[in-house]
Amino acid sequence: MLRFTFVCMWVAFTSAAFAQGGTGIRGKVTDAKTGEPLMVVPVTVILGADAFVETNLEGQYELALPPGTYDVRYWADQYEGVDAKAVKVADGFVTLDIALKPVEGSFTEEVVVIGTVDSKSESGLLLKRKLANTVQDSIGSEQISRSPDSNAGDAVKRVASATVVGRNVYLRGLGGRYAATTVNGVALPSTDPDGHQAPLDLFPNALLSTLTVQKTFSAEMNGAFAGGVLGIETNSYPATFQAQVKLSLGANTQSTFRSRRTYEGGSQDFLGVDDGTRQLPDSIPEDRPLTTRDPQAEQVSESFSNVWTSRTSQGLPNGSLNVSVGDTHQWDGGQAFGYLASVTFSRSDAATNADVQTFRIDDQDLMPKDLYSSEFGATHTNWGALLNAGYQLDPLNDVSLLALVSRSTEDSAQLLQGFSDTDDANFDATRLKFAQRFLSFNQLRGTHRFGADNAFALRWQGNVSVTQAEEPDTRDMLYLEDNGVRRFRQAANSGERFFSTLSDTSGGGSLSLRFPLGRVEMNVGASAQLSRRHFDARRFAFLFVGEDPALLGLSAEEMLSEENIGPSFLAEERTFLTDRYEGTQSLYAGFLSAELPLAERLRAIAGARLEVFSQRLESGSPFAQGQAPASTDRATLNPMPSLNLVYGVTEKANLRAGYSFTVARPQFREIAPFLYYDAIRRRSVSGNPDLVSSRIHNADLRWEWFPTESEVFSMGGFFKRFIEPIEQVVVSSIQGDVGYRNAEAATALGLELEGRVSLGRVSEVLAPLRLGANLSLIHSRVNLGSSQQISTSESRPLQGQSPYVANVNLGYLRESSGTEVTVLYNVFGRRISEVGFNRLPDTYEQSFHRVDVTLSQRLSEQLRLKLTGTNLLNQSSVFQQLGTDVFRYRPGLTATAQVEWSPL
Incomplete structure (x- = not known):
């Protein structure tokens, strides 16, 4: 996004210059076929003076020249050049607009301009990808507009090796802690109390500029890196x-x-807003848990909506x-x-x-x-x-x-x-739920150039984000059929109401300085990010305290009517100890990287990052009974080296290689030494204070060829070796309760192929057609070893990892009529959705x-x-x-x- 900001400022500066007086030649360069402006087109005075300029983002140019006669050349890659002869300049500026004709079926030598690019367009993204120091794939708003995708979660699955499972993105078959999401370079917390990722459906496509999947690590990035990082850039x-x-x-x-x-529900549900219908009743005591012996029990029980x-x-x-x-x-x-x-x-x-x-x-x-x-x-x-x-x-x-x-x-x-x-009976169960999630992200950033030839670039940013999740008054009701009579079942998750709130506030900043040191381009910087999370929930169950069991056969609203509340039914607190916790997290980092030319076409980007990470979590709800609070406090120091090599095989082709040693850290609840209840999957989850961070060896190799500004062919492979990966394993055969363990090891190996081409290469008649495709083949294996517990398999693929993912798109564009048609195909291979336990096999989607x-x-x-x-x-x-x-x-x-x- 910084590069796009520079584009806008460049346009502003050049446009402002057009308003000044003087003499010379000015105008606009466009595509003769489409009428679209052409940016970064060289405009050169070849006779009469020594002057040169490039067109801006709007195709405009201006040459300041003294009065005289000049020959001017206009030329761009894949366009027929134009020489304007004997252009006379007298008083003021001469306006000379030029339309360049595309060269059909031929390709001239590419001119690489190191500068800013339009990061929304497909050609701009490919140029950015070609010049990048790391392996990355992107999709911009121009490509997103050709699809029916409505948010970032829908759009990202068009990127090679990316799949979406639920609301979470899996990169190269890795999800959860192994696939981070950032907004303008800043990591966002999840709105899920037990989750890892910021849900992608919070980002409508109308707010998106680009989605970039960073597949190799560099020292400037957050060290929690494995499958990759999905970078969301907002519109500028x-x-x-x-x-x-x-x-x-x-x-x-x-x-x-x-x-x-x-x-x-409520009167404003159509707008996605609760009007207070579901809020926790004011009559509920705030200084003690509610019991059926409480003097206010009947009043509180009647205050819930029936x-x-x-x-x-x-x-x-x-x-x-x-x-x-x-x-x-x-x-x-x-x-x-x-x-x-x-x-x-x-x-x-x-x-x-x-x-x-x-x-x-x-x-x-x-x-x-x-x-x-x-x-x-x-x-x-x-x-x-x-x-x-x-x-x-x-x-x-x-x-x-x-x-x-x-x-x-x-x-x-x-x-x-x-x-x-x-239960050996027929049943019917009802759940009513209203879940809302909120994200606020604010960022101030700046760029300053100084020094000789403005070679020093100082970049800084500060950010504050707030994520909130609220689940007001989720209701569960269960009935069983007993001897032909339908009766209320008084049990866990029946006659229960659940209220929860989650808030996570994060803030921090970063500073980096890029400068030349001889032939080496240095980049040094530091960052800090602090966050605080608060989770609070209360649970209430309606208990039968009466003497007439016939009431249990009534409908829920009749059974829990006002006349039956008190003598026959009362609400009681069922809140867990871990339904309230406070967590703090801090990450301090410093990095140093150097980009140095090793040969005429070979450059190396070597770097090192050092991160100090700490977590503290305290849990204990005052509304839980018979339990003691628990706390966890831990800190780690992680050095992370990285090396990326880029070899320019030709002016249009690169060979890339990368290696890094990164980290994956446990989340708050994964290290807490207590049980909590996963209301979504209806099972208990136990934390493990003995968890250690996983370390990952990452290796990549990719060849890529850019025959034109809008075409690409690439082939690459990757290998990942996980040391003590954190795995969710089944620890109870009754309800499938799960916990977290460090497995012995895991590996992931993959192959990625991609191509985008104009079918005009085959025949001029097919020039309006464009074809794009990508294919990812991934093999992974986790060895649980001693942490197998009662899991069925000691060795299996990673949960949620597809062995193959493919995308194909065929597009037709007719500029003269403004018609565009795109057909898209996506497929993923079967993947484990639930890990098997107690001899039951894994469940595959x-x-x-x-x-x-x-x-x-x-x-x-x-x-x-x-x-x-x-x-x-x-x-x-x-x-x-x-x-x-x-x-x-x-x-x-x-x-x-x-x-x-x-x-x-």
Whole structure:
């Protein structure tokens, strides 16, 4: 994003210069076929003077020349050069606009310009990738606009070796602690109390500039690196005034105008806002746990809303709205101010009807255990706002401010119906849940150039982020059929209400100085990042205290009506000790790297990073009974070396190699010496204070060829060796309770292939067609050794890792009519979703083939229509154990129409 900021400032400076007086030649260079401006085009005076200039981002140029007659040459890679003869300059500036014709079917020698690039465009990203010191892959807003993807989680799966499991990204088959996410270079905490990653659906595509997957480590990066780092770059301000409105409407075959599960909520649920209906009642004591003997027990029990049962309603169409405006203002002296403001809102209904089956092992054979159906309905809403502003004091100094806010809500109802082998009865269970997540990210940063030839570059940034997650009043209710009579089952997760809040505040900064030292380019810097997390939850269960068991056969609302509260039912506190904890974390780092030429075409980037990391966690809810608080305090010192080699095989091809030794650290709850309850998976999780950080050897090799500015072919491989990797293992055969252990070792080996090409190479008739594809083949193996516990397999692939991932896209572009069509295909190989235990085999999510299509049509200069279809194969998602289905559902086909209006 810093490079893009420099682009905007460069445009501002050159544009400001155009307003000054004098004599010479000025104009604009464009593509004769498309009319688009051409940036960084050399404009050279070949007769009459010795002058040279390059066009800016808008294709504009200006040559200051004294009165006279001149010959001027305009030339760009893959365009026919133009010589303007005998151009006479007298008073003022002569305007000379030039349109260059593309060279069809031939390729001239590439001119590499070291400078800023348009990081949103495909060609700009490829140039950035070619010049980078590390192995990386990117996707920009230009490519994202050609897909039906609605947020960062949807878009990142188009990158080689990236898959999305739930809300989390897996890079090279590695997820969780092994795949970090950053925003403008700063790591964000997760909104999941037990999770590792910031959920990607908090970032609507309207706020994104680029998604970059950094696949090799360098000393400037955070040392918690294994699978890679997903870098999210937010949109920056445009060089000229822009205003845009996007409105979309869509439908899904499984949810829109179809029956789905829902429940009676609040008056503002449509906007994803709880109006207070679900808040913790004021009558609940705040100084002690609630018991049935409490004098206020009846009053408190009556203060909860008496809504327990789901109902059905028709799903509404999906919709979204995005409004953005931005501009850059310039003044004499090189000063400029740019801004971009964007607001987005989206809402969608979802319905998932699934068949679920569980098994037990009997003489090495799978035997049916539970068989039931699941009806799940949810409404997702997302609010987002971005403000990006920058001020250029002069061409060498600039400062920018970013403020990003995102709020996401899932309002859901679920009904399970079937047979339970554990209870030997038919059952129906209901869960009502309203979960909301919030992210606020603020960053101030600056760049300053000074010294001889402005060779010193000082970069700094400071950041503050706040993430919050709230789950107000999640309700669980379970009924069993007893002798043909449906009765309330008083047990864990039945007649219970759960309230939780999570907040994580993080702040820090970094400083780096880049400078030449002879032939070596040095980079030295330091950073600090501090965070504090607070989690608080309370749980309440309604207990039967009466004498008439017939009440247990009533519906939930009748059973827990006001007249039955008190004499027959009372609420009691069921809060766990670990339902309140306070955690602090600090990371201090320093780094030094050097880029040095080893030969004419070979350069090395060697570096070292030193990190001091500390964690402290204290747990203990005053509302839990019969337990003692627990605490954990630990610190580590980690040195991390790195070496990247880049060999320019030709002007258009690179051979890259990299090695690094990095770290993966345990999270707060993984080291806490107590049990906590995972409400999502219905199992207990135990922390382990004896966990140690994993160390990872990373090795990469890649060959890449850039035949043109928009084409690439690459082939690469990677190898990773994990020392004492942290694994989640099953420790109880009853409920599948899990804990964390350091396994002995693990390895991951992969091959990555990618190609993007214009089919005009085959025939001129096919010139409007572009083809892109990438394929990743990954093999991993974890050896649990002594930490196997009761896990079925001592050696297995990494959980969530797909053995192969492939993407194919075919695009058609007709500039004259403004028509663009893109067909996209994505597939991943089967992967372990749940690790087997007590002789039960691992559960595998089966391969899923997805085909999407996008049609974009320009209706006028201000109006564009975009039609998309996703999951056109309408394939089901299937999870299996030993080839037998345990979970199956159909996500459905989605069609969306979007209108994009740019009034100016």
